[in-house]
Amino acid sequence: xxxxxxxxxxxxxxxxxxxxxxxxxxxxxxxxxxxxxxxxxxxxxxxxxxxxxxxxxxxxxxxxxxxxxxxxxxxxxxxxxxxxxxxxxxxxxxxxxxxxxxxxxxxxxxxxxxxxxxxxxxxxxxxxxxxxxxxxxxxxxxxxxxxxxxxxxxxxxxxxxxxxxxxxxxxxxxxxxxxxxxxxxxxxxxxxxxxxxxxxxxxxxxxxxxxxxxxxxxxxxxxxxxxxxxxxxxxxxxxxxxxxxxxxxxxxxxxxxxxxxxxxxxxxxxxxxxxxxxxxxxxxxxxxxxxxxxxxxxxxxxxxxxxxxxxxxxxxxxxxxxxxxxxxxxxxxxxxxxxxxxxxxxxxxxxxxxxxxxxxxxxxxxxxxxxxxxxxxxx
Amino acid sequence: xxxxxxxxxxxxxxxxxxxxxxxxxxxxxxxxxxxxxxxxxxxxxxxxxxxxxxxxxxxxxxxxxxxxxxxxxxxxxxxxxxxxxxxxxxxxxxxxxxxxxxxxxxxxxxxxxxxxxxxxxxxxxxxxxxxxxxxxxxxxxxxxxxxxxxxxxxxxxxxxxxxxxxxxxxxxxxxxxxxxxxxxxxxxxxxxxxxxxxxxxxxxxxxxxxxxxxxxxxxxxxxxxxxxxxxxxxxxxxxxxxxxxxxxxxxxxxxxxxxxxxxxxxxxxxxxxxxxxxxxxxxxxxxxxxx
Numbered sequence: 001x002x003x004x005x006x007x008x009x010x011x012x013x014x015x016x017x018x019x020x021x022x023x024x025x026x027x028x029x030x031x032x033x034x035x036x037x038x039x040x041x042x043x044x045x046x047x048x049x050x051x052x053x054x055x056x057x058x059x060x061x062x063x064x065x066x067x068x069x070x071x072x073x074x075x076x077x078x079x080x081x082x083x084x085x086x087x088x089x090x091x092x093x094x095x096x097x098x099x100x101x102x103x104x105x106x107x108x109x110x111x112x113x114x115x116x117x118x119x120x121x122x123x124x125x126x127x128x129x130x131x132x133x134x135x136x137x138x139x140x141x142x143x144x145x146x147x148x149x150x151x152x153x154x155x156x157x158x159x160x161x162x163x164x165x166x167x168x169x170x171x172x173x174x175x176x177x178x179x180x181x182x183x184x185x186x187x188x189x190x191x192x193x194x195x196x197x198x199x200x201x202x203x204x205x206x207x208x209x210x211x212x213x214x215x216x217x218x219x220x221x222x223x224x225x226x227x228x229x230x231x232x233x234x235x236x237x238x239x240x241x242x243x244x245x246x247x248x249x250x251x252x253x254x255x256x257x258x259x260x261x262x263x264x265x266x267x268x269x270x271x272x273x274x275x276x277x278x279x280x281x282x283x284x285x286x287x288x289x290x291x292x293x294x295x296x297x298x299x300x301x302x303x304x305x306x307x308x309x310x311x312x313x314x315x316x317x318x319x320x321x322x323x324x325x326x327x328x329x330x331x332x333x334x335x336x337x338x339x340x341x342x343x344x345x346x347x348x349x350x351x352x353x354x355x356x357x358x359x360x361x362x363x364x365x366x367x368x369x370x371x372x373x374x375x376x377x378x379x
Numbered sequence: 380x381x382x383x384x385x386x387x388x389x390x391x392x393x394x395x396x397x398x399x400x401x402x403x404x405x406x407x408x409x410x411x412x413x414x415x416x417x418x419x420x421x422x423x424x425x426x427x428x429x430x431x432x433x434x435x436x437x438x439x440x441x442x443x444x445x446x447x448x449x450x451x452x453x454x455x456x457x458x459x460x461x462x463x464x465x466x467x468x469x470x471x472x473x474x475x476x477x478x479x480x481x482x483x484x485x486x487x488x489x490x491x492x493x494x495x496x497x498x499x500x501x502x503x504x505x506x507x508x509x510x511x512x513x514x515x516x517x518x519x520x521x522x523x524x525x526x527x528x529x530x531x532x533x534x535x536x537x538x539x540x541x542x543x544x545x546x547x548x549x550x551x552x553x554x555x556x557x558x559x560x561x562x563x564x565x566x567x568x569x570x571x572x573x574x575x576x577x578x579x580x581x582x583x584x585x586x587x588x589x590x591x592x593x594x595x596x597x598x599x600x601x602x603x604x605x606x607x608x609x610x611x612x613x614x615x616x617x618x619x620x621x622x623x624x625x626x627x628x629x630x631x632x633x634x635x636x637x638x639x640x641x642x643x644x645x646x647x648x649x650x651x652x653x654x655x656x657x658x659x660x661x662x663x664x665x666x667x668x669x670x
Contacts, residue, residue, distance in 0.1 A: 112486030214480035259533020364657035
């Protein structure tokens with residue numbers, strides 16, 4: 001679960017990482033009030049859970065109350081990459097002498113936390129990683145030993161920094177590592193970590209992504225997980241317990257398994273456009289597939305649905321009953337093609353056929369999608 | 380020979396009395412797996428069908444000589460189960476559990492250093508050496524004994540590929556699901572090494588996904604050390620960047636681990652990459668000169 005910037009900054013502040021003076025606003029008047037307390041100029045930052053926010057116009061500066069009114073109104077009525085801006089972060093506009101980078105993540109290969117630092121922070125950090133790898137350093141942390149400040153000090157010294165900056169930065173890294181452990185994050189990032197003219201540091205941006213598998217045991221207050229999903233269809237998917245990703249095509253997809261789902265999406269994408277990605281996971285029941293149908297059908301202008309399920313751990317014949325019930329109750333007219341293999345496949349085919357679903361009995365997903373392509377009248 | 384498992388592998392089921400544990404124990408036994416013991420704390424002395432249940436893995440190992448374990452234990456207790464199995468001297472641990480916190484897996488990886496246990500998973504459908512032994516939840520009957528090794532990060536997609544190979548008359552030596560989580564035990568790299576050494580495997584199929592670096596590592600090993608042909612498929616070419624597509628491992632961000640980069644790396648190393656999973660069986664047939 002990714003946290004909003006303002007939520008992450010609050011956690012940073014509680015853990016003694018220096019952060020800007022700031023406040024969150026849901027209306028122009030609230031923004032005006034916060035800015036009045038902080039003093040102009042201020043930064044206004046759209047709080048949306050999507051990358052590349054700045055380049056998409058989600059970060060603005062206001063130097064006067066009049067300017068702020070216009071900017072805040074514009075931001076709060078805008079969308080950033082399809083997500084409505086419900087809140088903006090109003091914060092002090094610090095004078096920045098230099099931008100640094102610090103991030104903590106888990107290296108899947110070594111199975112250890114890794115701290116990444118760079119003297120060239122900012123929006124071009126990924127470019128820097130490619131063009132000037134010498135400006136980026138990684139510290140692998142031995143989990144049984146933990147993090148000790150000397151590890152950061154040694155690396156920062158090698159990057160050629162002065163003592164005052166090394167001391168301040170080492171402190172921030174230690175606190176960020178502490179946050180990463182307490183909140184079981186898979187990504188913690190400060191980019192940029194600003195160097196102020198007086199030599200102090202300030203976390204100008206904040207990224208925290210909590211491990212979904214650890215959410216139930218984290219002992220610190222966290223925002224609601226479902227609540228924050230802006231896309232209504234994706235939120236509904238989370239509520240019924242499936243992974244749903246909203247896409248911009250017109251062919252609905254229901255699949256069991258991420259790999260099978262992605263492969264189906266890829267093959268559909270060759271000649272048509274998938275409307276969504278939907279992966280049921282291992283808990284198929286008649287009710288779940290009924291709800292999946294309901295969810296997929298919520299998308300307007302759908303031309304067809306493709307169902308691709310495998311009966312390993314999943315009782316797919318049960319799932320077929322749910323699909324059939326939905327078709328009957330809602331008198332579904334668009335073509336539905338189903339590929340169902342594995343345990344109980346014959347029974348599953350019977351149920352699908354009786355409900356008017358086009359059943360493909362071959363193993364190849366491609367064959368099923370060819371059938372679908374013919375049915376939607378483009379092949 | 381097959382890799383990791385053979386017809387003599389003696390298996391203990393951790394979490395045997397749970398509904399999934401019990402169901403799949405019976406499925407495995409029916410397939411021919413030598414399920415010699417089960418473990419559920421507090422249920423020692425009972426039996427599931429004819430399989431004796433013990434309170435600890437240690438007891439199970441002492442009394443039955445179990446060498447492999449299958450873990451059907453819910454996420455909060457799963458890493459405890461893995462540690463217990465390793466401590467008891469189990470050589471192959473297959474962890475089917477989905478949803479283990481990453482921090483717990485960091486501890487497991489740490490604990491495993493210097494130990495010889497092979498961990499498969501977590502979040503895997505398991506491993507099968509057709510006709511010999513199955514530890515997992517895959518449908519056994521679609522497999523066929525043969526000489527092609529399969530390793531995959533995806534469960535259901537693997538079934539499709541296996542089914543296709545079997546229908547084409549191409550059997551499998553061993554199929555290993557390495558699991559979809561960020562931190563796992565054996566990786567593609569380890570599995571390729573085992574297949575390269577196995578004199579009953581002639582070719583290998585890798586079924587990869589977006590995210591992570593497992594495919595890239597496999598490509599490097601292949602280029603430097605491998606003599607057997609490898610065919611690969613990568614799912615997720617149309618996945619929008621920065622979105623989760625179901626597996627914790629299947630995330631693309633920052634332009635690394637995306638399908639196109641992976642495909643390019645694999646092809647440059649000399650691995651045959653198919654664009655469509657339906658082409659896998661024919662491609663395997665052609666690299667093995669089967670007509």
